[in-house]
Amino acid sequence: MELISENRSFGGSQKVFKHPSNTCGCEMTFAAYLPPQVEFGPVPVLWYLSGLSCTHENAMTKAGFQEHAAKHGLAVIFPDTSPRGAGVSDDESYDLGQGAGFYVNATRDPWKSHYRMYDYIVNELRSVVMSNLPVQDRHGITGHSMGGLGAITIAIRNADLFESLSAFAPIAHPTQSDWGRKQFSAYLGDDESTWAEYDATLLLQEHGWKGDLLVDQGSQDQFLDLLKPEALADMMARRRQPGQVRIQDGYDHSYFFVNSFAGDHVAWHAGRLN
């Protein structure tokens, strides 16, 4: 992998790398924050999956994780949200194609040759990170919106690989939302039974999560109808899933919301990883 940029941040280092991805069939970019504690040995990893239209860069520059990661001694990985490039299929809408991988393995043309973000995160990028950065094999995962969906689905389906889980305004029930049905139809086809393994609420219903789960959701989020936090809150209560859904008064869907609660989430993960 190749180092693209490096900036000192809160005593640690904010780096950006690119690497050839076999899984996605293109070059992929990701950002990694390494806290000052790496000087003394490997640190646990917090994965932050971003939302629709984002790259590795948005949360790296706007979400304010570095301050808290430096305090608690966690590395933070910011992957991209889809395969990229001229040879990668795309769609003119912001919510399908590049920038909108939905953390699934596509099975339909024209998407299936590159759109394998589930495998990319769980296997390939995880391996790249473990092999090249000073990190322990202890992982937490969080994300925002589409990335909150990715965090919950990836953690529940790989409970052996992740110790801690949280989400910011996740797309909670995509099989019943226009943020989900459109994309799953395209990426996975019309057999809705194949969609369930990418739906946070359905996975929670089926498997639960081995630990406790922290979800923050702004009460003034402009996308509440698409996110459907009530489906996840209902399922957590029905299933007696340890954890909490916090409705944060007045907050919207922006990075100002994520930034405001980044400290709580990093502390949550640090308490379960350290």
Add this chain to the structure above:
Amino acid sequence: MELISENRSFGGSQKVFKHPSNTCGCEMTFAAYLPPQVEFGPVPVLWYLSGLSCTHENAMTKAGFQEHAAKHGLAVIFPDTSPRGAGVSDDESYDLGQGAGFYVNATRDPWKSHYRMYDYIVNELRSVVMSNLPVQDRHGITGHSMGGLGAITIAIRNADLFESLSAFAPIAHPTQSDWGRKQFSAYLGDDESTWAEYDATLLLQEHGWKGDLLVDQGSQDQFLDLLKPEALADMMARRRQPGQVRIQDGYDHSYFFVNSFAGDHVAWHAGRLN
């Protein structure tokens, strides 16, 4: 003035406004963070002046001031860096014209009709803020790079209006730098005696600053030759100016640097404003 956007942030509100500016002869945009404490009454104001090529938005989204302003109960104002618009003279280079007002009152054509950022900040925008937002008439000022220069020059020349002063990697001695000589020639003309009132080191030499001064400067800043922190540090020592220039090991000129020390600067101002 017109509200353009509003986002809940750390229990307060990050707002963006536009207003017609008589001083600049165009519409101007600025951002204002109001901390949760405004619910109980007016709060002091911290002004953050941005650097070359920035708008009101860069620091608002990347510098992380909101968290600290909310903790200490300060409003933060993020002005734009120049007049804007189709009718406003510009230059093809990034460091002259739009995005590069240098916080001076231009006296030469074609700049003098719009480029009056000194008066805009000190008089017009200050008045707009005081009249429209729940703030006290207690002000601190800081800024980054060109904005650090603006903060130091504006504070020293208006010591009755500002109680506290700091800067991040300021252009310290513009009359002896290519970040300064080019712009002052264009905006002010070739009589260099007119430049001194916009040079931080020369103003400090002449007047000092009534309080103590905090300056942070990254040791790996890619623009050290243009910023000339040694001129300011030398003058502070010669003049026995209370304060400190901190050379921060490994930091560059980016917002990752500003973000890393935003907490220290907000606390510094809060200690002198509250």
